[in-house]
Amino acid sequence: MVRLVTVHPALVHLPIGLAPIAALAYLVAVTRRSRLRAARWTFAGDFALVAAALFALAAAAFGLVSSDLLDWSGGLDRWRWIHLGGGVAAAALLASLAVLRLARRRRPVGRGFLAASLGTLAVLLFTGWVGGEVLVYYAGMAVRGGALGTLSPPLEKPGTPSGFKDAMGRMRGELSAVTAEAQRMVVEHPRDATFNAAAGHAAALEQVADWLGEHPESFEKIERKHERGRGRPPEVALVGGHDEATDPEVEIANYAVILGDGARELLAAARSHDLMGLSLAAGRLRAGCAGCHESVRWRP
Ligand code: HEC
Structure with a gap:
């Protein structure tokens, strides 16, 4: 076709x-x-x-x-x-x-x-x-x-994100890589090298989640950049007039903790060669991404 x-x-x-x-x-x-x-x-x-x-x-x-x-x-x-x-x-x-x-x-x-x-x-x-x-x-x-x-592994070497969207892109890549490694071991034979690769990606993911926790203001930089006439508007429902309950800094800081814990859980499962634990942790982590995207990114 x-x-x-x-x-x-x-x-x-x-x-x-x-x-x-x-x-x-x-x-x-x-x-x-x-x-x-x-x-x-x-x-x-x-x-x-x-x-x-x-x-x-x-x-x-x-x-x-x-x-x-x-x-x-x-x-x-x-x-x-x-x-x-x-x-x-x-x-x-x-x-x-x-x-x-x-x-x-x-x-x-x-x-x-x-x-x-x-x-x-x-x-x-x-x-x-x-x-x-x-x-x-x-x-x-x-x-x-x-x-x-959307399932492609990261194209950037692990390192400090340059901003909010870079952090998102990095997390996508690292989580996809872990998911793919776990999936490969479900279909093929589990191998040390594959667990080690998954552990490397989980560690990189943890690094980004920690960065996000330390930089909850990174999101507002996109808003301000857009207000200055540069860049696309952020895809977010929180722009302008957010109240206490939905302050994006608080929201991001909270989610960053969830992501960081999820990444550490992934890392522990990969290090102990626990395929079921790895699969579960990857799913839970992705649910965290989905939760924030539903509540913050795409909320009507
Ligand atoms: C704190 C809430 C929050 C969490 C948690 C979160 N995201 Fe996001 N994400 C956003 C928002 C808001 C945007 C939209 C940013 C924009 O358009 O300016 C976004 C955008 C993205 C993008 C598009 C980036 C781009 O370059 O346009 C990707 C990919 C992404 N997220 C992946 C993930 C993955 C994977 C996870 C879980 C590991 C995750 N996100 C967790 C809030 C979150």
Whole structure:
């Protein structure tokens, strides 16, 4: 079945396949002594380049469609924008090179142009690597079996969150990783290495929960940033006029304790190789996330 979001990953193969052919043909062209041979190889390169540019523009356009239509799970943002920037840059570079060649198609290519096409190829391949390896293979974006990215393990190394949303994205990644490890051990054979991996993620989760407890004001920074005209409005029902009972700082501090305790419970289960305990603790922790999202994030 063809969906709007799967057109982009189908199209990208064309420029990724054609651009190296163009670069190779130009490479052969600049090394030919005979003018006739150089002209023929240049023609082959030009043909592949123009085709690559056209498909790259289409792939970039559908890339923007995918970027807009997909829901982006927290914690993937940096790679999302690197991929988008790289894709737009690669398509623009290929299109500029193609226009240059069409304007001078009677002249054979020189070393400068060869270098430019190799540079463009590098941008294109890096962008393709980010899309295929980081976003699809690792993060499971737009993959149904990966819950469309929501079950992807963390993309950032454990560390101090840069703000509230970063903390949310990190917790999502770490909890997903623990859930996936526990699930793997339900289906496959439990192994020490898998328990150890789960323990590592549980420890990282604990660190973020503790950070959240120490920074209950982090949420209000999003509100203030938005009030200053930057960033999206926070998805929260507490914005403006919150009363005592629903003060977000109190709410966040309370939940941070629940999350921290949940993370320590996870860690203990992983360390004692208790698969049932690990599965239960992961479910309880996720229920904590769901509780706050229902009461704070999405409350009508
Ligand atoms: C204290 C309440 C609270 C708890 C507990 C909580 N969240 Fe959140 N979460 C929020 C709010 C509020 C937002 C919306 C922030 C915004 O849009 O500005 C949010 C947003 C998110 C996002 C989207 C981040 C982004 O970049 O847009 C993710 C992912 C997330 N939470 C995951 C989790 C996970 C996983 C847990 C449990 C380990 C959890 N949250 C626990 C309140 C909470």
